[in-house]
Amino acid sequence: MRKMKIVGMVGILLSMVLVLVACGGEAKNIAIGPAGSATNTVSKLILDSYGIEEGDYNAYEEGFGDAADGVQDGNIDISIGILGLPAASISNLQASAGDVKMLSLSKDAIAHIEENSAYREFTIPKDAYDFLEEDVTTVTAYAILMGNTDTISEELGYELAKVMIENSSEISHAQGAQMTLDNALNGLEDLPIHPGAAKYYQEQGLDFDNPIAELNVSDQPSELVLGTGSSGGTYYPLGGEMATVWNNNIDGINVTNRETSASLENLAAMRDGNMDLGMTVHGPAIDAVKGQGDFNEPITNVAFIGHIYPEIIQIVTREATGIESFEDLAK
Incomplete structure (x- = not known):
């Protein structure tokens, strides 16, 4: 009897091993x-x-910079980032690791994502990075600038939008090239627009029918805080350059960029009166003003000021992991 129990236990353990392998x-x-x-x-x-x-995976809630270090060290198998294209952090990871692989999303996955978010299908061309051997299918949204309607006056909103467009050549970051008049309203969609920004874009001949936000600015502050993202991503370094350009071209203000966890934190901080400007993906901004998704109630004191750059979901692993797609994890 004891021998039969041992044999049975061995069989169970063997089955467990086979499941883990599979x-x-x-x-x-x-x-x-x-x-x-x-x-x-x-x-x-x-x-x-x-x-x-x-529970099917070990989640690491890291900014992309720290996550890339983890991928390089072999402590993280896959890192998902919302980044500009090309992303310096990915190029740097390839330079260090030498075997970076970028994962594509399946058609079914993209359909699910499009149905449940503001992200849309996007193709990363194989010439975006020197390690790509073929195009990569993913999704994209837009990075936009939102302003606090309790602290950003109509005059300042006008100047912020104007300088973003007309002085973007002063930005050395690669994504500065995306701040053009042609792109200015990308990501506006269902958002209210700041009256100062609206005035500038109308003067430039751009058409939109979004609601104009109401302002509640009693005293325009001279010291402003811009919420960005993690230091290893795109928002923080780009936001620092944007702040410098504003400071150099708008009299009477000083914008300081702050490292944050990005979109949701920035929107919540503006809601709570702790931030004046915030960089965010347009999808969460829409959720914020509608009081849906991650937001239980509408945020009523934020408004669109301008488009910054297209946000591309970029998913990286290393050849050493043997991971070819997310299907490998779903088996």
Whole structure:
């Protein structure tokens, strides 16, 4: 009897081993972005589109810079980031690791993401990075600038929008080239627009029918805080240059960029009166003003000031992991 029990236990253990092998062994370590960030939200949506639930993987809530270090060290298997194209952090990772692989999303996954968010299909061309051997299918949204309607006057909103467009050549970051009049209203969609920005764009001949936000500015502050993102991503360095350009071209203000966990934190900080300007993906901004998604109630004191650059979901691993797609994790 005892021998039969041992044999039975061995059989159960063997079955467990076979299941683990079939599932790719241990749960993978996936960097999904900081808590309270748009990266975190869309990462969970991407994983959900493959039927990968919390508990099926080890979640690392890291900014992309720290996550890239983890990928290089082998401590993180997959890192998901919302970044400009090309992203210096990915190029730097390839220079250090030498075997970076970028994952594509399946058609079914993209359909699920489009149905449940503001992200839309996007193709990363193979010439975007020297390590790509083929185009990569992913999704994109827009990085936009939102302003606090309790602290940004009509005059200042006008100047902020104007300088973003007319002085963007002073920005050395690659994404500065995206701040053009042709792109200025990308991401506006269902958002209220700041009256100062609206005035500038109307003067430039741009058409839109969005509601004009109401202002409640009693005393225009001279010291302004711009919420950006993690230091390893695109928002923080780009936001620093944007602040410098504003400071150099708008009299009477001083904009300081602040490192944050990005979109959700920036929108909440403006709601709470702790921030004047915030960089965000347009999807969470729409959720914020409608009081949906990650926001239980509408945020009524934020308004669109301008488009910054297209946000591309970029998912990286290393050849050493053996991961070819998210299907490998869903088996």
